[in-house]
Amino acid sequence: xxxxxxxxxxxxxxxxxxxxxxxxxxxxxxxxxxxxxxxxxxxxxxxxxxxxxxxxxxxxxxxxxxxxxxxxxxxxxxxxxxxxxxxxxxxxxxxxxxxxxxxxxxxxxxxxxxxxxxxxxxxxxxxxxxxxxxxxxxxxxxxxxxxxxxxxxxxxxxxxxxxxxxxxxxxxxxxxxxxxxxxxxxxxxxxxxxxxxxxxxxxxxxxxxxxxxxxxxxxxxxxxxxxxxxxxxxxxxxxxxxxxxxxxxxxxxxxxxxxxxxxxxxxxxxxxxxxxxxxxxxxxxxxxxxxxxxxxxxxxxxxxxxxxxxxxxxxxxxxxxxxxxxxxxxxxxxxxxxxxxxxxxxxxxxxxxxxxxxxxxxxxxxxxxxxxxxxxxxxxxxxxxxxxxxxxxxxxxxxxxxxxxxxxxxxxxxxxxxxxxxxxxxxxxxxxxxxxxxxxxxxxxxxxxxxxxxxxxxxxxxxxxxxxxxxxxxxxxxxxxxxxxxxxxxxxxxxxxxxxxxxxxxxxxxxxxxxxxxxxxxxxxxx
Numbered sequence: 377x378x379x380x381x382x383x384x385x386x387x388x389x390x391x392x393x394x395x396x397x398x399x400x401x402x403x404x405x406x407x408x409x410x411x412x413x414x415x416x417x418x419x420x421x422x423x424x425x426x427x428x429x430x431x432x433x434x435x436x437x438x439x440x441x442x443x444x445x446x447x448x449x450x451x452x453x454x455x456x457x458x459x460x461x462x463x464x465x466x467x468x469x470x471x472x473x474x475x476x477x478x479x480x481x482x483x484x485x486x487x488x489x490x491x492x493x494x495x496x497x498x499x500x501x502x503x504x505x506x507x508x509x510x511x512x513x514x515x516x517x518x519x520x521x522x523x524x525x526x527x528x529x530x531x532x533x534x535x536x537x538x539x540x541x542x543x544x545x546x547x548x549x550x551x552x553x554x555x556x557x558x559x560x561x562x563x564x565x566x567x568x569x570x571x572x573x574x575x576x577x578x579x580x581x582x583x584x585x586x587x588x589x590x591x592x593x594x595x596x597x598x599x600x601x602x603x604x605x606x607x608x609x610x611x612x613x614x615x616x617x618x619x620x621x622x623x624x625x626x627x628x629x630x631x632x633x634x635x636x637x638x639x640x641x642x643x644x645x646x647x648x649x650x651x652x653x654x655x656x657x658x659x660x661x662x663x664x665x666x667x668x669x670x671x672x673x674x675x676x677x678x679x680x681x682x683x684x685x686x687x688x689x690x691x692x693x694x695x696x697x698x699x700x701x702x703x704x705x706x707x708x709x710x711x712x713x714x715x716x717x718x719x720x721x722x723x724x725x726x727x728x729x730x731x732x733x734x735x736x737x738x739x740x741x742x743x744x745x746x747x748x749x750x751x752x753x754x755x756x757x758x759x760x761x762x763x764x765x766x767x768x769x770x771x772x773x774x775x776x777x778x779x780x781x782x783x784x785x786x787x788x789x790x791x792x793x794x795x796x797x798x799x800x801x802x803x804x805x806x807x808x809x810x811x812x813x814x815x816x817x818x819x820x821x822x823x824x825x826x827x828x829x830x831x832x833x834x835x836x837x838x839x840x841x842x843x844x845x846x847x848x849x850x851x852x853x854x855x856x857x858x859x860x861x862x863x864x865x866x867x868x869x870x871x872x873x874x875x876x877x878x879x880x881x882x883x884x885x886x887x888x889x890x891x892x893x894x895x896x897x898x899x900x901x902x903x
Contacts, residue, residue, distance in 0.1 A: 405533070405534060405535060406534070406535030406538055406539065406697060407534050407535050407536075407539070407697040407700040407701050407704075408535070408539055408693070408694065408695075408696040408697020408698070408699075408700050409693055409696055409697070410693070411542075411546075411689070411690040411693045411694070412693075413686065413689075414686070414689055414760045414763045414764060416764055416767050416768075419673055419677075419767065422672075422673050422771065424672050424673075424774075424775065424778075426668055426672060426774070426775070426778035427778050427779055427781075427782045428782065429666045429667060429668050429778060429781070429782070441675070441848060441851055441852065441853025441854065442853065442854065442855065442856055443854075444563075444848040444853040444854060445457060445563060445567050445845075445848075445854070447663065447844075448567075448661045448663070448841075449661070450570075450661065452570070452652050452653065452655070453566070453567060453570050453571075455652050456566050456570055456639065456643070456650075456652050457562075457563055457566050457567070459643050459652075460562055460563075460566050460642050460643050461559070461562070462865070463643055463644035463645070463865075464558075464562055464642055464643065464644055465644055466558055466562070467555070467558050467559065467562055468863075468864055468865070468868070470551075470554055470555035470558040471555055471858070471862075471863030471864045472863070472864060473551045473554065473555070474548070474551045474552055474555055474860075474863055474886070475863065475864075475878075475881065475882060476551070477544070477547050477548040477550075477551040478548055478881050479881060480544050480547065480548070481541070481544040481545055481547075481548045482881070483544070484537070484540045484541045484543070484544035484545075485541055485544075487532075487537040487540060487541075488532060488537050488538075488541070489529070490527050490528065490529035490709075491528060491529065491530055492526065492527065492528035492529075493525075493526075493527055494525070494526045494527075495523075495524070495525050496523065496524050496525075496526065497521070497522065497523040497524070498520075498521065498522050498523075499519065499520075499521050500519065500520045500521075501517070501518075501519050502516075502517065502518055502519070502520060503515075503516075503517040504516040504517070518718050518719045518720045518723075519718060519719040520716070520717070520718035520719075521716065521717060521718065522714065522715065522716035522717075523714070523715050523716075524712060524713060524714035524715065524728075525712070525713045525714075526710075526711070526712050527709075527710070527711040527712070528708055528709070528710050528711075529708055529709045529710075530706050530707070530708040531707050531708060531709065533704070533706075533707050534697075534700075534701040534704050535697055535701065536697070536698050536701035539694040539695070539697035539698045539701075540694070540698055542690075542691075542694040543690075543691045543692070543693075543694035543695055543698070544691075546687045546688070546690035546691035546694065547687070547688075547691045549687045550684045550687035550688050550691060552886060553680045553681070553683040553684035553687055554680070554681075554684045555858065555863070556680035556683075556855040556858075557679075557680035557681045557684060557855070559680075559854055559855035559856065559858075560679070560680060560681075560849060560852060560853065560854045560855050561849070562642065562854075563849070563853075563854030563855075564845050564846065564848070564849035564854065565642060566639065566642055567845045568842055568845050568846075569635050569638050569639045569642070570639065571660065571661075571838060571841045571842065571845075572635050572838065572842075573632060573635040573636055573639065573653065574657040574660060575660060575834060575835070575837070575838035575841075576628055576631050576632045576635060577632065577656055577657055578657060578659070578660065578834050579628050579831065579834055579835075580625055580628045580629065580632065582827070582830050582831060582834060583621055583622075583624050583625050583628065583827075583831075584625065586621050586823065586826065586827040586830070587618060587621045587622045587625070589802075589823060589826075590614065590617050590618040590621055590823055591618050593614050593618070593816075593819060593820075593823065594611075594614040594615050594617075594618045596614075597610045597611045597614045597816060598611055598614075606816075610815075610816040610817075613816065613817070613820055614816070614820065617820055617823065617824060621827060636649075636650060636653065639653075660834070660837045660838060660841055661841060663840065663841065663844050666781060666844065666847070668851070672774060672851070673771075675851045675852065676767070676770050676771060676774060676850075676851065676852065677767075678852050679770055679851070679852030680852060680855055681766055681770070681852075682763070682766055682767055682770060682852075685759070685762060685763040685766045686763060688759050688762075688763075689756065689759045689760055689763055692752070692755050692756045692759050693756055695752045695755070695756070696749060696752045696753055696756060698752075699745070699748045699749045699751075699752045700749055702738070702741075702745040702748070703745055703746075704737070705735045705736060705737035706735070706736045706737070707733060707734075707735055708733065708734045708735075708736070709731070709732070709733055709734070710730075710731070710732060710733075710734050711730065711731040711732075712728065712729070712730045712731075713727075713728070713729055714726075714727070714728040714729075715727050715728070716728075770850065770852075773846070773849075773850035774847065774850040774851060776846075776850075777843055777844075777846040777847035777849075777850045778847055780839070780840075780843035780846070780847075781840065781843040781844055781847055784836055784839050784840035784843050785840060787836050788833070788836055788837060788840060791829065791832055791833040791836055792833060794829045794832075794833070795826070795829045795830055795833050797829075798822070798825045798826040798828075798829045798830070799826055801822045801825060801826070802819070802822035802823055802825075802826050804822075805818040805819045805821070805822040806819055806822070857886075858886075859885070859886075860882070860883065860884065860885055860886050861883070869882060
């Protein structure tokens with residue numbers, strides 16, 4: 377026993393040395409490039425007034441685009457967007473992907489600790505019976521048992537696991553940005569569909585009003601024709617125009633129903649009537665000239681899709697270091713504590729303690745590792761190009777929407793005057809026809825002109841509203857920081873927690889997030 381006690385300090389010292397060496401090696405180096413924010417060379421020189429809609433610098437304040445739809449002052453639209461935020465399937469899926477990426481980050485972090493920690497054991501009953509032959513008969517039975525604890529810890533000597541955490545961390549933040557981008561798209565989709573529905577309602581009303589006017593003209597010509605005072609040509613022309621206008625209504629009703637069903641889908645509801653649409657619109661909103669507060673380029677770079685693209689670049693950048701670590705040996709610590717014995721009195725119980733380092737190095741890979749590094753680098757460059765294209769497309773969307781807002785407003789003024797002129801023309805043509813100074817064709821032409829110009833005016837009003845919506849969408853407006861408890865509905869959370877122990881992942885607040893990853897490597901600090 378004395379010798380055993382004397383050797384214990386030596387064993388402890390050896391274990392301590394190995395542990396210290398492991399920790400030292402663990403912090404040696406990190407392979408691969410650090411994240412560098414992709415450069416957009418033209419961005420610093422991009423100066424746009426958005427065709428007169430940008431407030432002068434001395435009047436600028438940072439714009440709050442979170443609730444841009446309130447400028448329409450439409451309670452029904454406000455309720456629809458609020459309901460969509462609660463029940464939209466795509467937004468729920470985006471929230472679940474945040475929880476998924478948070479769990480993936482937990483997996484990546486666990487690799488910094490011993491990867492294999494296994495407890496094993498075995499219990500056997502052995503019964504041996506010997507009969508016949510030259511040896512005496514014999515029965516022998518015993519129970520054997522053994523147990524052990526095995527540990528394997530691959531040290532992060534080359535930064536493989538740190539890069540894995542860095543990549544998973546960036547993917548986690550990318551999932552948050554993607555959820556915000558879904559909010560942006562959802563707000564604009566609801567608003568666009570809502571006003572498309574309202575515009576179609578009004579187009580049906582105009583068609584019915586014009587059909588009513590044309591029907592009265594048709595009835596008048598029919599009476600005149602039957603009295604023998606007019607040729608059949610006027611009657612058939614009036615009838616043709618009336619039926620042509622009437623035939624437009626079913627097509628508009630199809631469009632109306634499709635818009636309503638699309639809205640219902642965004643709200644997570646089956647096709648059918650929506651109580652939010654019960655009160656028909658009297659007119660489309662007239663939007664005052666916009667004044668964009670803030671530098672357009674700065675507002676654009678806050679778009680969640682641009683932020684998500686940057687985080688994806690950061691996630692892939694770390695993958696190069698993970699691939700490069702395969703060039704070098706993996707260094708691990710192995711340990712085993714075991715105990716075995718059996719029920720026979722003559723058999724001793726045996727205890728085993730073993731610990732030591734191990735090296736595994738694939739020195740002949742025939743180019744596999746090198747080509748994998750190249751694959752990861754090519755993927756990184758693809759994402760850099762994708763990021764630059766995302767910024768470029770965002771600038772195009774802003775400029776396209778801005779010119780549409782301005783020109784649709786200009787066109788609206790002309791069309792309003794055109795409708796007034798068409799209405800006066802119809803009045804004059806009708807009077808002259810009744811007094812016998814002109815033929816019925818002038819009346820038909822005036823009726824068609826009024827219908828056409830009224831339709832064009834209303835369509836342009838819808839285009840102007842849609843352009844305003846698209847401009848705020850292009851500027852990245854319409855998202856809020858979502859508390860983790862609201863990523864998925866309470867009923868869904870309960871179902872998930874009944875199936876799986878989520879621990880604190882489903883309740884821990886989401887971390888604060890900037891628009892871009894940090895310019896250097898390193899994981900984000902958050903719980």
